[in-house]
Amino acid sequence: MNTTARTPGARHEPSLAELFTPKLVTVLREGYGADGLRADAIAGLTVAIVALPLSLAIAIGAGISPERGLYTAIVGGFLISALGGSRFQIGGPAAAFIGLVALTAQRHGLDGLLLATSIAGVLLIATGLLRLGTYVKYIPFPVTVGFTAGIAVIILVTQLRDLLGLQLAHDPAETVPKAVAVWQALGTINPPTVALSAASVAVIVLVRRFRPEWPALLIAVLVAAIITFGLRLDVETIGTRFGAIASGMPAPALPVLSWAKLSAVLPDAVAIALLGAIESLLSAVVADGMTGRRHRSNSELVAQGVGNVAAAVFGGMPVTGTIARTATNIRAGARGPVAGMFHALYLLLFVLFAMPLVAFIPLSALAGVLVVVAWSMADKSEFLLLLRHSRADALILLATFLLTIFFDLLTGIGVGVVLGSFVFLHRMAEAVEVDGGPKLVREDVADSENGRAPYSGLPDDVIVYRISGAFFFGATARVNVVLDRVVNPPRAFVLDFSDVPFVDISAAAALERFVRRLHKAGTRVYFAGVRPQLRHSFTLPGLREGSVRYMSDVQHALEAAAS
Secondary structure, three states, rough: OOOOOOOOOOOOOOOOHHHHOOOOHHHHHOOOOOOHHHHHHHHHHHHHHHHHHHHHHHHHHHOOOOOHHHHHHHHHHHHHHHHOOOOOOOEEHHHHHHHHOOOOOOOHHHHHHHHHHHHHHHHHHHHHOOOHHHHHHHHHHEEEEEEEEHHHHHHHHHHHHHOOOOOOOOOOOOOHHHHHHHHHHHHHHHHOHHOOOOOOHHHHHHHHOOOOOOOOOHHHHHHHHHHHHHHHHOOOOOHHHHOOOOOOOOOOOOOOHHHHHHHHHHHHHHHHHHHHHHHHHHHHHHHHHOOOOOOOOOHHHHHHHHHHHHHHHHHOOOOEHHHHHHHHHHHHHOOOHHHHHHHHHHHHHHHHHHHHHHHHEHHHHHHHHHHHHHHHHOOOOHHHHHHHHHHHHHHHHHHHHHHHHHHOHHOOOHHHHHHHHHHHHHHHHHHOEEEEEEEEEHHHHHHHHOOOOOOOOOOOOOOEEEOOOOOHHHHHHHHHHHOOOOOOOEEEEEEEEEEOEOHHHHHHHHHHHHHHHHOOOOEEEEEEOOOOHHHHHHHHHHOOOEEEEOOHHHHHHHHHOOO
């Protein structure tokens, strides 16, 4: 039998099976019995009770008919749980998509929204298969806080109409025009609607405060519906705006596809895919933190992609992992992905047998639900902390926040990531240090008491410099300034790389120019302490062995220079 020995400390590259095996398969392999099934059935019911009003509210908030939110939770939620890389992820429509979906539907119609959702699903599948899921973690924290706060503001603005019972002649999808339209319609405020909105928010807050184990959102919606029906309040309901909603699921149908339509919706599809990837992986990370488990990011993205394609085929909206519902699932005692599948099946039963009941739900109650969701998703403490932390972080935060509100999500995230990258590069470049000369030797002699071998016997015609930190294009100018101070070239020049973890081609090219200048003056050049994994960065002709002598450490370089 052939066995493969693994070198101690070697990095293990995961296999395709390890990357893309759904967590459902993992759970079943571990052994799944009646106790697990019972626990998941109860957890799934708990999540379904939370998901029912949220799915309706999110669809209405996005400007599409409410049943499409339930179709999304049923189809997308089932597939994300069955195929995903997280044990506890609950998929469904997310409040973060409200503004994006509203804009896409207004620009391209419902057919355009369905096509954009399908394309976003394909992009998510490709992202997962290309193993790009791990790169989402490189989005800077101020960007995440900024666009989340921006989305919360957008949700609040979109709900003002239903919160106040306003009569709008035109209801634009863009945030700023919508805010203007709301301002102009303030004279049409409906007092019963305002009272019902306030009561719904109050019920949610009080239930969460005194009975946190109860389904606050569903209770608020039911209380509002009972009050509206019992008192015959003159407020708008799902029935008065959308008419009677029939029970049952729609027949699957592929979105209308044409080259012109495809080109038109592609930017929106990219934005949906980007937001879906970020939201789902953030939710999976939260689940990991609550349970001590570890999700498979690329498998999760593939599942999200399949879920989005399937949701569009059944007339739904974009689907993603949802943090609040996932956390509810964990707290309810879920054992694995079967809980999420049960949640989808419970919602399916509601759609099949009780769908006409949603006509009695007042829109102001659902708007109140979304206001609470928006308030919860915006992390006020982290926003204020980043504003005070540094000017650079505040700039990234505010740029992302304001661009998300006044332009769009893709612009906000894109600009935020670019700004964050430049700030990171600047900080990394500032962290690079270059020391040299007799002072460096004296410091290392002092360090010998801590076990570090000192440089010894440094002649006057030998110079030693040490670079500390990542030596890349951003730090090249900083290093060049120091090295250019070597006005009188010595007989030998030693450059210590023992504290350099990374060298890029720009830095190597700058070194090559410096070495050539020393060679013209007759100076011998020694590179000391270059790590084996960095030698590939020194392949330029002027840095190869012969032009430069590579030594294991500075002490050996000095001994070679003295010979």
